Amino acid sequence: xxxxxxICVACPxxxxxxxELDDMNNILSITGNTCKRGEAYAxxxxxxxxxxxxxxxxxxxxxxxxxxxxxxxxxxxxxLFAAAEATRGVILQAPVAIGDCVIADVAGCGVDLxxxxxxxxxx
Amino acid sequence: xxNYDIIVIGGGPAGMAAALEAEKHGVKNILLLERAETLGGIxxxxxxxxxxxxxxGEELSGPEYADRFAVQTEASCAITVKTDTMVLDVQAxxxxxxxxxxxxxxxxxxxxxxxxxxxxxxRERPRGALNIAGTRxxxxxxxxxxxxxxxxxxxxxxxxxxxxxxxDIGLIMARRMTLEGAKVxxxxxxxxxxxxxxxNIVQCLDDFDIPLKLSCTxxxxxxxxxxxAVTIAKVDENRRPIAGTEETIPCDSLLLSVGLIPExxxxxxxxxxxxxxxxxxxxxxxxxxxxxxxxxCGNVLHVHDLVDYxxxxxxxxxxxxxxxxxxxxxxxxxxxxxxINGVRYVVPQRVGRAQSEAxxxxxxxxxxxxxxxxxxxxxxTILAQKKRPRLAPGEMEDFLIKPDQLxxxxxxxxxxxxxxx
Ligand SMILES: Cc1cc2nc3c(=O)[nH]c(=O)nc-3n(C[C@H](O)[C@H](O)[C@H](O)COP(=O)(O)OP(=O)(O)OC[C@H]3O[C@@H](n4cnc5c(N)ncnc54)[C@H](O)[C@@H]3O)c2cc1C
Ligand code: SF4
Numbered sequence: 001x002x003x004x005x006x007i008c009v010a011c012p013x014x015x016x017x018x019x020e021l022d023d024m025n026n027i028l029s030i031t032g033n034t035c036k037r038g039e040a041y042a043x044x045x046x047x048x049x050x051x052x053x054x055x056x057x058x059x060x061x062x063x064x065x066x067x068x069x070x071x072x073x074x075x076x077x078x079x080l081f082a083a084a085e086a087t088r089g090v091i092l093q094a095p096v097a098i099g100d101c102v103i104a105d106v107a108g109c110g111v112d113l114x115x116x117x118x119x120x121x122x123x
Numbered sequence: 124x125x126n127y128d129i130i131v132i133g134g135g136p137a138g139m140a141a142a143l144e145a146e147k148h149g150v151k152n153i154l155l156l157e158r159a160e161t162l163g164g165i166x167x168x169x170x171x172x173x174x175x176x177x178x179x180g181e182e183l184s185g186p187e188y189a190d191r192f193a194v195q196t197e198a199s200c201a202i203t204v205k206t207d208t209m210v211l212d213v214q215a216x217x218x219x220x221x222x223x224x225x226x227x228x229x230x231x232x233x234x235x236x237x238x239x240x241x242x243x244x245x246r247e248r249p250r251g252a253l254n255i256a257g258t259r260x261x262x263x264x265x266x267x268x269x270x271x272x273x274x275x276x277x278x279x280x281x282x283x284x285x286x287x288x289x290x291d292i293g294l295i296m297a298r299r300m301t302l303e304g305a306k307v308x309x310x311x312x313x314x315x316x317x318x319x320x321x322x323n324i325v326q327c328l329d330d331f332d333i334p335l336k337l338s339c340t341x342x343x344x345x346x347x348x349x350x351x352a353v354t355i356a357k358v359d360e361n362r363r364p365i366a367g368t369e370e371t372i373p374c375d376s377l378l379l380s381v382g383l384i385p386e387x388x389x390x391x392x393x394x395x396x397x398x399x400x401x402x403x404x405x406x407x408x409x410x411x412x413x414x415x416x417x418x419x420c421g422n423v424l425h426v427h428d429l430v431d432y433x434x435x436x437x438x439x440x441x442x443x444x445x446x447x448x449x450x451x452x453x454x455x456x457x458x459x460x461x462x463i464n465g466v467r468y469v470v471p472q473r474v475g476r477a478q479s480e481a482x483x484x485x486x487x488x489x490x491x492x493x494x495x496x497x498x499x500x501x502x503x504t505i506l507a508q509k510k511r512p513r514l515a516p517g518e519m520e521d522f523l524i525k526p527d528q529l530x531x532x533x534x535x536x537x538x539x540x541x542x543x544x
Contacts, residue, residue, distance in 0.1 A: 007325045011176040014321035051326060052172045054184060056274055066277050068170035068186050077330065084302040098190055116170065117186035
């Protein structure tokens with residue numbers, strides 16, 4: 001049996017989690033979480049760690065030169081650099097609204113990149 | 124002179140939440156003044172996610188969190204917003220408050236209000252306060268300035284980065300610059316623990332194998348015109364560099380993430396009593412300062428690490444200001460709060476004894492504790508206590524005190540919050 005200690009990053013409380021694994025990496029128990037999200041976090045962290053990705057993208061013709069973007073949900077951690085690469089060089093046209101899709105299925109991770117701020121057209 | 128029921132100063136999350144809450148409590152004539160072009164405050168540059176989990180149950184980025192409130196604020200008939208407007212002075216006079224502000228359109232504005240909410244936020248500690256030896260080349264900037272350059276102006280301040288101080292903004296920037304192609308060589312922290320949230324150490328440093336060097340500081344800066352390297356050294360328990368541990372690290376930028384200071388020039392100018400530890404005003408449970416009708420909330424009151432708490436606190440201030448305007452005054456005396464034995468500060472510092480709802484006492488500890496117990500007592504009577512597996516200076520804690528408990532305390536009693544080993 002192995003024990004893995006980790007910090008839940010699903011919210012800023014950062015609970016310390018303790019995961020007991022058998023020899024086949026099957027989860028025997030999860031303790032230390034203060035909510036259900038913590039348990040889910042521990043499960044994916046063992047099998048396929050997920051993180052959220054945020055960046056900015058250039059906007060033409062807007063009242064701000066850039067707009068902030070995020071992966072709509074968490075995406076696989078090992079594709080973060082690929083997502084950053086795919087985001088560079090993208091140019092949007094104003095106006096941009098919160099939630100607008102910027103890149104569908106960014107870096108083939110299955111998650112869309114969406115705008116997280118609004119940029120109006122330059123008047 | 125234009126007259127308002129409430130003037131809110133600062134259009135960040137604190138100011139917007141206070142204004143909206145005052146409206147909800149029936150105030151119809153509210154003015155919100157913001158010196159920047161748009162509402163949102165510092166959240167506009169905090170593009171990472173992690174905001175709003177407690178308040179909205181969703182993981183939002185800073186701009187998204189701010190926008191939820193900005194949309195409501197802009198749509199409100201009770202709230203007039205003036206952006207690009209800098210407040211210069213607040214004075215209490217003959218039961219009213221005079222607010223002096225300036226903007227391009229109206230020039231100098233003299234305004235009056237029955238109540239004022241101070242929500243000016245905080246700013247970063249300047250580098251001058253640090254006193255590092257060596258040259259003063261370009262390439263040294265605060266983490267917040269770097270955040271603004273990268274996130275709002277689209278400009279990378281360096282390729283090889285050392286970060287001094289492990290505050291959250293520095294940690295967040297370590298990840299952001301790494302993903303944008305920079306090499307973040309290390310984060311040095313003077314203290315034996317990080318002041319940032321644990322989750323940020325995990326997802327901003329550990330995920331990218333960026334070393335966090337605790338009990339370590341930058342002792343010298345090298346480079347004539349542009350930064351070329353820094354010398355770091357380990358420090359002893361008195362935070363003095365240990366000879367023989369020096370190491371020179373080539374780098375072209377040094378980010379300083381060494382803490383925030385509430386922006387309280389206006390608070391001091393109007394004569395409000397200040398708390399030496401928080402650098403903010405002394406307030407009661409409605410976040411009213413020692414000047415009647417002047418309220419303070421958000422980072423101007425004490426530095427918060429979670430914006431969700433800023434919103435909750437600001438709603439208390441907004442409701443308090445509304446009550447004040449409507450002539451509801453607290454009666455029944457007050458108790459004061461105090462942090463001792465490892466508790467650095469408690470907010471609010473004063474609590475009225477007659478409450479219809481429970482009052483939350485927020486506090487911070489001064490160092491890291493493992494498996495400690497924290498408690499609130501009045502003399503020998505323990506009002507509340509709890510065990511905590513971990514207490515850290517970077518994480519705010521709280522206690523809920525019930526109305527009947529408060530009512531049972533003598534007037535002028537002192538509530539102490541402390542760590543017991
Ligand atoms: C550089 C920096 C980065 C940060 N990054 C993070 C982060 O990544 N995550 C996080 O959780 N928290 C972060 N914080 C903390 C963040 O400030 C709070 O979470 C939250 O934004 C505080 O809200 P507030 O409304 O109290 O202050 P602010 O958001 O700072 O808003 C205060 C507003 O008041 C305005 N103002 C100030 N003085 C005047 C005046 N005289 N007249 C008119 N208007 C005035 C300012 O322009 C500003 O818009 C950061 C803080 C700073 C300084
Ligand atoms: S377990 Fe729940 S409360 Fe704890 S950090 Fe994870 S999400 Fe937050």
